Amino acid sequence: MAEVKVELPQGAYSIHISSGGINSVGRLIRDLGIQEKALVVSDEIVGALYGEAVIKSLQNSRFEVELICVPPGEKSKDMAVVMEIYNKAVGMGLDRRSPVIALGGGVVGDLAGFVAATYMRGVPFIQIPTTLLAMVDSSVGGKVGVNHPLGKNLIGAFYQPRLVLADLAVLDTLPARELHAGLAEIIKYGIINDTALFTYLQKNCAQLRNKDEDALTEVISRSCHIKAWVVEQDEKENHLRMILNLGHTIGHAVEGNTGYSRYRHGEAIAVGMYAVVLLSQYLGLCTVQTVEAVRELLNVFELPLTAKDCQPDQLMSFLKRDKKNIGGAINWVLVRKLGEVVITRDVPTELIQRVLCEIT
Ligand SMILES: NC(=O)c1ccc[n+]([C@@H]2O[C@H](COP(=O)([O-])OP(=O)(O)OC[C@H]3O[C@@H](n4cnc5c(N)ncnc54)[C@H](O)[C@@H]3O)[C@@H](O)[C@H]2O)c1
C-alpha cells in the first residue's frame, strides 16, 4: 500500500492506494471519527459493480447507509441531479456529521463533492475514485462542481475530501480506453514536473497497459504527490496550480467543439499537450526531441495527437472564451524541457493558428 498526504491549512487528508481497499472503507471512515448515516453516490455502472462491497463495509462498521446511482456520463453533472441527491439526503435525515461518499469516476466525484460542499453548508466528503483519471486527478485537489448549459464546470466550489481511497482492484473492469485517458493525465505530470516519471512511463508501458499493480501504484502515487505538492502551495489556482492545466487550454476547446462526447477528457488533453509542445518548439523553448518524446509516449497509449473533426477557427473562438482566461488573456503553460514548464501570456496569435491548423 502507498499513502500520500495532502496538508492544507484547513486540515490534512490521506490518499490511500492499495488493492482491495474498498472492503475497508467503513473502518477507515470510522477511524476519522465520522459516524452516523452515510450516503454513497455512484453511477449505474459503477454502483452495480462495487456498490454492494462498499455498503457491506460501511454496515460492518455500523453505518446506516444508502446508495444513490445516477446515469453514467457527463450529463449527470447537472443541478437537477444535485437536487435529486439533496432530496435523498433530506429524506434519509442526513445531518452535518454524515459523510457523502463518491464511488465512481470524475463525474461522480465532482457531483457528489458539490453536494457534500453545499448540503447543510458542508458535510464530510470521502472519495473512492474508480477510474485512473479520477485516482490521479479529479479526486485530489478539492475542485468540485457541475455544468451549466452554457459551460462546463461553471458552478462549483473548492472543497477538500477527508479521505481518498484508490483501490487498484476496481480498475480490472475499467475499459482500456478509460485507462489510456487516465494515462494522459499521468504523462502530463511527467512533463510538468517529473522526468523520472516520464522515463518510468516509457519503460513500463506494457505493464501499465496490463494494469500491473506495482506499476500502477508507482505512477498513481507519483502523480498524487505532484498534485498534492502543487495544491498545498496554491489551492485556489492563483499561479502555480496553473501548471496542472498543461494541455487543458486547447484540450477544453477540443472537448467543447465536439460537444463533450467525441473525446474522453484525457484524450482531448493528449491533443492539447501535443499542441503545446509543438507551440513551445516553434517559440524556441524546447527541442524537436522533446516533441518527439511526447508524441511517442502518447502513441504508445493509443492517445490522439490530432482532432481532425475540429476547425481551427472554431477552436480559436473556444480558446477566447476559456474560463481560465484572466483579463482576456490566455495563460499558456509551455514546455521548456521534460519536467519543466513555464506560464506565459505572450504567444503570437499566428503561432497559435499554425498549431491549430496542424492538429485539425
Ligand atoms: N475536479 C477536478 O479536479 C477534475 C479534474 C479532471 C477531470 N474532472 C472531471 O472528471 C470527469 C471525467 O471523469 P472520468 O474520466 O473519470 O469519467 P466518468 O466519471 O464519466 O467515468 C467514465 C466511465 O467509466 C465508467 N467507470 C468508472 N469506473 C469504472 C470501473 N472501475 N469499471 C468499469 N467502468 C467504470 C463510468 O461508469 C463511466 O461510464 C469530467 O466531468 C471532468 O470535468 C474533474
Ligand SMILES: [Zn+2]
Ligand atoms: Zn484534466
